[in-house]
Amino acid sequence: MSSLRLFLLCATVIAAAVMELIDTSIVNVALSHMSGNLGATLADTSWVITSYAIANIIIIPITSFLAARFGRRRYFIGSIILFTMASALCGTAGNIWTLVAFRFVQGLGGGALLSTSQTIVFEAFPPAKRGIAAALFGIGVFTGPTIGPTLGGYILDVTSWHWIFLVNIPIGIVVTVLSVWLVAEPVATSSRASLRMDWVGLLFLVMGVGALQVVLERGQEEDWFATTYIVQLSAVAVIGIVGFIWWELTTEFPIVNLRVLKSRSLAVAAVLTFVTGMGLFTSVYLTPVFAQRLLHFPVLDTGLLLVPGALVAIFVLILTARALQGGVPIPVIITLGFLIFFAFSWRMSLLTGAAGKGDFYLPLILRGVGIALLTVPLTALAVSGLALKDIAQGAALNNMMRQLGGSFGIAMVNTYLATQFAVHRQALVTHLSATDLNVTARLAATTQLVAARLGQAPLNAVQRACQLLDSTVNQQASIQSYNDAFLLVGGCFLAAMPLLLLVARRKPGAAPVTVSLSDH
Structure with a gap:
């Protein structure tokens, strides 16, 4: 393969993966705009995120089987077309539930692109250079979720939320045309006709992972097990996941070959990738919310905070x-x-209400460096102990763990934020006493300021001053809870590190790690 053709192939399939990953986070900044435009509540609008995540989590682990069953080239190109058409339908949706349905379809098309793109990139390089292939694909894995909020903020600044989806159409068309020209079908080692569809396994997978994703995405807003449907879906998730594991380990033709998890390197990598997914997606979630809601940064400025770290991460x-x-x-x-x-x-946990944009750059560069150092080695670790025929399945499971880690992490920090807010607010309120001279002086000064600026009667001015004081308490409690959430995620990273002791260390001078992701 010529250098130009190799470059175009890598750029094409990585662009497909980046499109999918951008759409995991680009919608986050547009929820309030969609809510107002479509006449829906914010809770209903958040299903736009949930439906996409559910479809992603369901389709990712079975991409290896589907690519083998239908032919990887056809499956890849078909997934791009499905993703692009669903994006067009999302951009023209007239009500919230139509949008949610089209987002689910978009997630089915997009979820297939991640593992399949990774496979194509790796196979395009000779074994000695697959580390470079891993780095190239890692750029997409890292930058996709990172630039999503930036791109979303820019689109909202210049046009409507519809273009968050419509922007995929020209890119999807170009990627489809180039894929038809560049992507080749690998040489099959087994007959497609011999690959039976595991309908029971698929049913258990949809039940278990789909219900779990809804519980993780919606649990905090619905007060977890105080809500009937969350309790019911939790039971469905347990039954589905346990049934899925049992069936896939006992059936002759599993849709997801869980036996590959006997590899210690894959098992350890899966857990570490889960934690890395928590860090990748929670940091993209927490940072913009902290900057916009608490420090009142503009949407576009908030997105641009992540850019320097992303650029450093590429190198x-x-x-x-x-x-x-x-x-x-x-x-x-x-x-x-x-x-x-x-x-x-740790650096993010030290930020205060007086933080400016400059206070974010160093921590976010550290974030970029940290995630970049993990992306390629975890992929290499995941497949290093697998037979050639199992590598595609191992890569798909590892990708699923990243997505699940992101969903679990966001659910975890949302619950923790609510808990810590109540704790910090209570602690702050206990220090507000009518006998405290600092408190009475602050209240008196605020009352005078309100009366002077708004021309309100003394009683109304006192009430308004009390409201402003309460707002200040809430603001400080929120900042402290976000500080705690950042520290919690960092603590999960430290807690996971001892797992590396289970992986045999490569000896100096050993052959470098190479990765092959053949579908068969």
Whole structure:
């Protein structure tokens, strides 16, 4: 394959993966706009995010089977077309539930692009250069969710929320045309006709993972187990997941080959990838919300905060791939990545209400470096102990763990934010006493300011001053709860690090790690 054709192939399939990953986070900044435009509540509008995530989580682990069953080239191109058409339908939806339905279809098309794109990129490179392939694909994995809020903020600044979806149409068309030209069907090692559809396994998967995703996405807003349908879906999730594991381990033709998890390296990588997904998606979630709601940064400025870290991460991804090729042990790089991400979490936990844009850049660069150091080594670790025929399945499971980690992490921090807000508010309120001279002086000064500026009667001015004081307490309690949430995520990274002791360390001078992701 010529250098130009290789470049175009990689750019095409990575663009497909980036489109999918951008759509996991681009909608976050537009929920209030959609809510107002479609006449829906914010709770109903949030199903736009939930439906996409459910479809993603269901389709990712079965992409290996579907690509083998229908042919990887046809499945990949068909998924791009489905994603693009669903994007057009999302952009023209006239009500919230139509939009939710089209987002689910978009998620089915998009979820297939991640693992399939990864496979195509890896197979395009010779074994000695697959570390570079991992870095190139890692750029897409990292930058997709990161630039989503930035792109969404820019689109909302210049046009309507509809273009968050419509922007995918020209890109999807170009990627489809290039894929028809560039993507080849791999040589099959088994007959497609012999691949039976595991309908029972698929049913258990849809039940278990779909219900779990709804519980994670909606639990906090519905007060968890105080809501009947959350309790019911939790039971469905347990039954579905347990049934899925039992069936896939006992049936002759599983839709997801869970036996590959016997590989210790894949099992450890899956857990570490789950934690990395928590860090990747919760940081993209917490940072914009903290900056916009508490510090009142404009939407576009908030998105731009993430750009320097993303640019630095691109160089670190390439350096990481070269380090792996040079024989640096995988556990060493992963340990460094986990420690640097913890440093990001710790720095973010120190931010106050007086923080400006400049206070975000160093922590977010640390975030970018930390995630970049983890992306390539975790992929290499996941497949390093697998037979060639199992590598595609292992990669798909690892990608699913990243997405699940993101969903679990966001549910976890939302619950923790609510709990810590109540704790910090109570602690602050206990220090507000009518006998405290500082409190009475602050209240008197605020009352005078309100009376002077708004011309209100003394009694109304006192009430307004009390409301402003209460608002200040809420603001400070919110800032402290976000500080705690960042520290909680960082703590999860530290807690996961001992798992690396279960992975045998490569000896100096050992052959560099290479990765192959053949579908068969």
